[in-house]
Amino acid sequence: MEQENIIVLEAAKPKMLSKTALLIVSNPNHVGKILPSLTKHVNKTLYIQLLSALSNPFGSFYPNIFDAWPKFTQTISGIYSQTLQYEDLDVRVLLSGLKYKDMEYIKTRQPIDLVAFDKYYPEDDIKNFIKNRIQSITDSYSILTSDTGAFEELIVDPTRDYTVYKHSVLGGTFDRLHVAHKLLLTEAALRVTEKVTVGVTVENMLGSKTLWELIEPIENRIKGVRDFLEDVNPEIIHNIVPISDMYGPAKDDPTMDVIVVSTETERGGYKVNEMRSNCGLQPLEVAIVDLIQEPNPAENEEAKISSSTRRIRTLGKVIQAITPKEHLRKKPYIIGLTGVVRLFCICSGKSGVGRRLSELGAYHIDCDKVAHFVYEPGKPAYDKIVEAFGKGVVAENGEINRKEIGAIVFKDSKQLEKLNSIVWPAIVEEIQERIKKCKAEVVVLEAAVLLGAGWSKYCHEVWTTVIPPDIALHRLQERNKLSAEEAKSRLASQIDNKKYIEAANVVFYSYWGAEITQKQVDKAWELLLKRIKYPNK
Incomplete structure (x- = not known):
């Protein structure tokens, strides 16, 4: 139901903090410009939708410029990097619009209380966009608009492999889901047409980690991974499983095509391929995601974004x-x-x-x-x-x-x-x-x-x-x-x-x-x- 007395907010604050906001982004490189004002109004979840991924959102706009989904990795990484100082806010960049040209609605698992735009648009256009393109919207939503400046061209690394496969796999602890986890999961989702398998380590593998006693129960960690993937890309199959060794199902599942690793765990990807070779299986392609550095680590914290630092x-x-x-x-x-x-x-x-x-x-x-x-x-x-x-x-x-x-x-x-x-x-x-x-x-x-x-x-x-x-x-x-x-x-x-x-x-x-x-x-x-x-x- 559309709110009748909607007010377009520019400097004024909503009366109450919103639990969940949706930011419609026309300029991904300038997300950081709107975050200081936006984070004053939302305290839980921030969805981000690239406007260029939607067909004709406000008449003719920036088209979906990439011919392969994984080419968005660098852009999405840049968005997440701009949100690092707001670690208490759960940021989620939506992928469905990037992958599927015929997507009519922006779908989120949580209802939207606040819709934000990084450009000024006519109020009628905004109302129509919210009514026709956002599926989960509360009756009393608010709007925040801001101008983040001229559009900057999105860049793609020509040296990387952007092949799309059917089935990807990755593994990890996934404690207190953070930006580095989200980038790994995003890469796994962008790489496939059908299925992502995620292995989540059980407790007996955690004893060497800093403050391992504070690691969330495996049920919570599995739920966190599933919720994130179902939010950002619900169209693919999500297979989230507990694993008790570094190989998990990747060592003997013939349907898998690509394994997603960080630069820190790259060697583990090749170890998996050694195991697959012993089982007579084809090796997996290894997709490597760069580590993201903590903006202001304390002396007892890791230089990279990590669960240890969050604990x-x-x-x-x-x-x-x-x-x-x-x-x-x-x-x-x-x-x-x-x-x-x-x-x-x-x-x-x-x-x-x-x-x-x-x-x-x-x-x-x-x-x-x-x-x-x-x-x-x-x-x-x-x-x-x-x-x-x-x-x-x-x-x-x-x-x-x-x-x-x-x-x-x-x-x-x-x-x-x-x-x-x-x-x-x-x-x-x-x-x-x-x-x-x-x-x-x-x-x-x-x-x-x-x-x-x-x-x-x-x-x-x-x-x-x-x-x-x-x-x-x-x-x-x-x-x-x-x-x-x-x-x-x-x-x-x-x-x-x-x-x-x-x-x-x-x-x-x-x-x-x-x-x-x-x-x-x-x-x-x-x-x-x-x-x-x-x-x-």
Whole structure:
């Protein structure tokens, strides 16, 4: 249904952010000129349709100038490259109009809230275009127009092979679908008339990747690939399959013609052909897609666009929805901070994440120190510990010998359970007393046992720090002057990184230098204050 009181917007903003926009592009080389204004109005998905791919959209216009679909690769790569700084926006360049001359409608899987043009057109022409050429349009759509300047001729590399085949194949992790993934998938779609097969790596192949614990479940990654391909080129068959080795179905499928690789994985394409040769199959043509460089990589990020960098950039952000806990008071807002052992909360030198949050304004409760307190003579747990473990755990000065009791419990899970049943309730009681007296807006409850003890129920959010196991072992040995076997024994009683991440709303990674970890913490604090101030946004 066409909106009756449509307004052509040039500088004015729509009343609300649009979830999904469609940008009709006449000048692909100048997409970057309209993005600064356009991204103020859309917060989720931006479809891009090349106007030259449509027959007579506004009377006679720039024709589809390429005689082979893959020749659009360079143009599409240029478009995506202009969107790199807007990584939170899901940009998708539509391919159907480029491939099929008789396409009447622009089809998208998501309804369009905002239609943007990079040229000024008469309002009646715009209305007619939207009514007759866009299939999925909401009733209350908005329009944004802008003039991006004179048309620049599209360029094609004459040295490349632009043959079109029936069936293409490619493989990868496809975690957090980004521009490099989209270019590989786009090349695979432009190369074929019938079918694209995509192999998505299963978890047992991911252990060597940075922050592999943050990689999305394979079901999500497969869905992301399928959604993208069905959006940009629904006319072809999409076969998305899990793979447990580097070859996948490409090693023995006789119907495949071409394998799409990046310059980084080119050697893998030829390895696939070696396997096919062993199976008596024809080798695949190898189509190579150039890598795209990150515009502003941090020192701990890769120079190329990568999923690893995207995972690094989630650190300090909410990665799992925060479920409201009605049994908790709204103030103070309690953050449960945990990690494999307390050392892993390193922020810089002697200070930890908890210490940094204290510096930023939080009231920091270190549960390890609270445990020391309840162990003291005359405090809640003292007599119960002596009764349970004997006077042999009492030092000459009358205090509990924590090293002695640690040697007992870390060798025997039943003894550890016995100690926890005494100490944990006493710690909780002391923590609750301290929180009642606290006047700070935010309380950080730092506890290595937060999850195991079930204390997350006392927290509005859970934040966790993780680190590679080999680094964890080394740091634990250094801090506590333990042998390798003693350190391994202690780590064996801890929850692994994956479990911590699954339970966390916010994650920190303390593998890199102190300054980088502190930046993660500062980012998390800034975002937390916004969530507290604007809880419904």
